Amino acid sequence: MDVLLQQVVNGLMLGGVYVMVAVAFTLVIGMLNFLNFTIPALFMVAAVMMWAAMAGGFGADIDAVLDDVLGAPNKWIAGVIIALVVVSLASLVIERFTYRYMKAKYGDATEHALPLVSSLGFLIAFEHLVIGRWGSDPLTIDSPFGNASFHLGAVQFSIPQVISLALSLAIVFGLSLMLRKTRLGRAVRSIAERPDTATLMGVDVGRIVPVVYVIAGLLCAIAGILFTINYTTVDAYIGDKVATVAIAGMVLGGLGNVWGAIVGGLFVGLLEVLSIHFFGASIVKVPIWGMLLLILVMRPTGLFGHTAIGKGKF
């Protein structure tokens, strides 16, 4: 019983990472009707930047500078800053070559499959940049926070994991509040429903879209950072592994639905850990994708989706 309870806790902690990636997916789908395959790449880039800053991956010179400025135990701070900056810049480049390029060339980027293909290109390019620099073997760090933990009964809670879960939920709640209550949030929702009419209100769609790309990118980056800190092993394909599960979580919650992505993300985290517990790690994808296919057949709008799949529902 205690073992099972421990697995449930671990599953929810892992789910916290999936929640942020699922919300990043759902944000771009909800607004632009675009399944953005660069999201796994951004997650991976942030996770690897975090590793590189902490494990000397940027080379001896830079490592020495980080040691001098921050001191060895605090190099994770540099990792956080580098990951956030790199992912923000990458998000802007990606926006330029997926959404904006298509919009300029074809009028309405959201109606074309091309952004999806070019985003897939970005995913592969980023993975190979990382492989070219650091290889494809697992990259590991020592946890900067050791084994800090506390117990409730027989269940162990890792303090960094608890903080990570709290942080990711707080960020997603903040985002949802922003969407519902602020001027920017209303603009995003109006673009999601009718981009042309939003323009008539004076919304500069071409300036809001990059902002949303960066917000989605930062969600992935924070998820990637927390992943490296908590699970200490990453590689060039970690984005694929995490993001495919996050997509399952997003679909479970309903495309374009922020609240659905939260529940769906936590659920797939739980499902993954419990599947490993009961069936072993080798077939963990089977229950997750089995559940996804079941959902697509039985309830294609997801558990909470209220209207048809597509854009325009936050």
Place this chain on the structure above:
Amino acid sequence: MLLEVAGLDVRYGRTRAVRGMDLTLDSGEIVTVLGANGAGKTSLLKALQGIVRLAAGRIRFDGADVTGWSAPRRVRGGLTLVPEGRQIFVSLTVHENLQMGAYSRSDPVDAEIEEIYDRFPNLAARRDMSASVLSGGEQQMLAISRALLSKPKLLMLDEPSLGLSPLLVIELFDLIKALNRDGLSILLVEQNTHMALQAAHRGYVLELGAAVISGTPEDLVNEEQKLEAAYLGGG
């Protein structure tokens, strides 16, 4: 002259939707643009708002050459379109739709929104509901109110009476005339020729993208035969 359009062309690929259109509108005027389906009325308004590209021509508005301005910049400059089919945001509440209308402004608008609620109690009663619950007439009132919140100098309306009951059409035109009496200039595209000519100071009849008749409502009525021909798609 508030609005001065010269030699305006709009093309969609091979289709020439507007050809060599000249149009003027004085401050305080209601000018109507009439024409059959496909005559190019909507294309003209979209070009004025800056949401379709001009193939040729120049637009002067409120003392500035706005030809190269983006649509949001034109909204900030006082040029606002109420689009064909109202285009309410149904995923937003009634109140949020009104807030979107004021998107281009940075000054407080709460008092103006309250005035709109006083004018349209039906909107006030549904302020926190999804705008999808509104009837067609209420949606048109919301669309116009939303546009008014951008504080336009020129309000452009694209077939606002479409789909409204005769009683609501009368109410709508009363509103248009009242707004004009308060000083608002209006460019009105309509298929309801009778009502439009009654409200307008001047008008144009479009046929295949070009103005074939222009002048006062009396002029237009006098050339009624030509007008009728335009509506039958002849010439």
